[in-house]
Amino acid sequence: xxxxxxxxxxxxxxxxxxxxxxxxxxxxxxxxxxxxxxxxxxxxxxxxxxxxxxxxxxxxxxxxxxxxxxxxxxxxxxxxxxxxxxxxxxxxxxxxxxxxxxxxxxxxxxxxxxxxxxxxx
Amino acid sequence: xxxxxxxxxxxxxxxxxxxxxxxxxxxxxxxxxxxxxxxxxxxxxxxxxxxxxxxxxxxxxxxxxxxxxxxxxxxxxxxxxxxxxxxxxxxxxxxxxxxxxxxxxxxxxxxxxxxxxxxxxxxxxxxxxxxxxxxxxxxxxxxxxxxxxxxxxxxxxxxxxxxxxxxxxxxxxxxxxxxxxxxxxxxxxxxxxxxxxxxxxxxxxxxxxxxxxxxxxxxxxxxxxxxxxxxxxxxxxxxxxxxxxxxxxxxxxxxxxxxxxxxxxxxxxxxxxxxxxxxxx
Ligand SMILES: C[S@@+](CC[C@H](N)C(=O)[O-])C[C@H]1O[C@@H](n2cnc3c(N)ncnc32)[C@H](O)[C@@H]1O
Numbered sequence: 341x342x343x344x345x346x347x348x349x350x351x352x353x354x355x356x357x358x359x360x361x362x363x364x365x366x367x368x369x370x371x372x373x374x375x376x377x378x379x380x381x382x383x384x385x386x387x388x389x390x391x392x393x394x395x396x397x398x399x400x401x402x403x404x405x406x407x408x409x410x411x412x413x414x415x416x417x418x419x420x421x422x423x424x425x426x427x428x429x430x431x432x433x434x435x436x437x438x439x440x441x442x443x444x445x446x447x448x449x450x451x452x453x454x455x456x457x458x459x460x461x
Numbered sequence: 462x463x464x465x466x467x468x469x470x471x472x473x474x475x476x477x478x479x480x481x482x483x484x485x486x487x488x489x490x491x492x493x494x495x496x497x498x499x500x501x502x503x504x505x506x507x508x509x510x511x512x513x514x515x516x517x518x519x520x521x522x523x524x525x526x527x528x529x530x531x532x533x534x535x536x537x538x539x540x541x542x543x544x545x546x547x548x549x550x551x552x553x554x555x556x557x558x559x560x561x562x563x564x565x566x567x568x569x570x571x572x573x574x575x576x577x578x579x580x581x582x583x584x585x586x587x588x589x590x591x592x593x594x595x596x597x598x599x600x601x602x603x604x605x606x607x608x609x610x611x612x613x614x615x616x617x618x619x620x621x622x623x624x625x626x627x628x629x630x631x632x633x634x635x636x637x638x639x640x641x642x643x644x645x646x647x648x649x650x651x652x653x654x655x656x657x658x659x660x661x662x663x664x665x666x667x668x669x670x671x672x673x674x675x676x677x678x679x680x681x682x683x684x685x686x687x688x689x690x691x692x693x694x695x696x697x698x699x700x701x702x703x704x705x706x707x708x709x710x711x712x713x714x715x716x717x718x719x720x721x722x723x724x725x726x727x728x729x730x731x732x733x734x735x736x737x738x739x740x741x742x
Contacts, residue, residue, distance in 0.1 A: 425639075430627065434627065442622065446622070450619075450623060453623050454622070
């Protein structure tokens with residue numbers, strides 16, 4: 341089974357994402373912001389990170405840059421999942437090393453399609 | 462709904478579009494046609510049927526037929542039929558058509574355009590390979606409203622996220638708020654045309670590849686057979702047919718056979734071993 345770290349400051353979103361991803365056979369960990377996510381990744385690297393952008397303490401983009409600058413680790417697949425839905429944000433995220441990008445609101449089909457695109461299914 | 466009204470409508474739909482409606486689908490007629498009736502200022506479905514019976518109006522018949530079509534589609538739907546096209550079918554066609562440098566593709570029930578545009582992306586992404594080739598991608602559907610949308614190239618945020626890789630979105634779409642507009646360079650690669658699969662295919666010409674996906678499911682057995690056998694007539698023996706995930710030729714026609722290991726892909730039964738060998742898994 342593959343592991344997914346769901347990073348979002350909204351409990352509701354984390355719960356929805358967890359439900360969808362568990363049905364798709366992922367084991368789920370949750371993090372409430374970028375810093376929390378980073379700590380968890382240092383302990384154990386997930387296969388994929390589903391990543392919100394705007395969060396307190398450390399936002400998604402900062403997290404992504406931090407992860408991508410780590411050497412000697414197995415890099416996870418990173419899929420943004422955010423209400424930021426304009427081209428400039430998408431560009432910034434992809435240039436920083438994101439693998440895919442989901443614009444909220446999302447549903448099961450979108451998650452499934454995007455995860456398939458990055459070779460996770 | 463009165464049984465005789467159901468029978469009247471289901472006969473009309475079968476004749477006009479091939480749509481087969483079992484009596485357990487009464488709710489579908491009601492949910493799709495009641496809004497249409499209201500829009501036309503009628504009381505409800507009874508009045509609509511009454512009007513159709515009395516006038517036999519062509520416009521109304523057409524509106525009813527269109528309203529009963531299911532138009533769901535998305536980019537790179539089911540992925541495999543597009544991966545196979547890019548990785549197996551195209552390389553083989555490139556060799557076999559080296560003399561004419563011409564490829565024609567038909568999306569036979571293209572709905573809002575995602576299917577032919579997905580193929581256009583594939584060609585665009587390997588543009589340099591097809592520089593001096595003539596590539597024709599033709600999308601047809603009986604519904605005018607879906608064709609209007611297809612031509613406009615305007616898609617919602619929801620639509621551009623189902624199946625479309627973010628990199629293609631970045632490259633080939635312009636954003637206007639919640640609306641995403643497909644760029645002119647992709648739009649001009651596809652020709653859309655109104656066409657009913659029950660009509661003769663003769664005016665369309667010949668095709669190397671036919672996508673006839675997620676439309677046969679709405680037809681009865683005889684209509685499926687009839688459409689597929691005529692599809693066979695518009696392709697050479699080295700042509701390729703793609704059907705939807707819930708569709709097959711097995712038990713429907715022996716003019717095509719499945720390709721071992723390649724889901725949704727079919728070749729004419731008289732395709733040579735060489736043609737088959739180029740695509741089997
Ligand atoms: C579910 S969509 C399939 C779209 C696309 N091929 C796909 O697989 O995503 C089915 C389409 O078939 C069209 N259709 C139904 N009956 C038809 C007929 N007799 N001739 C042409 N198109 C028809 C409908 O208008 C609808 O747009």
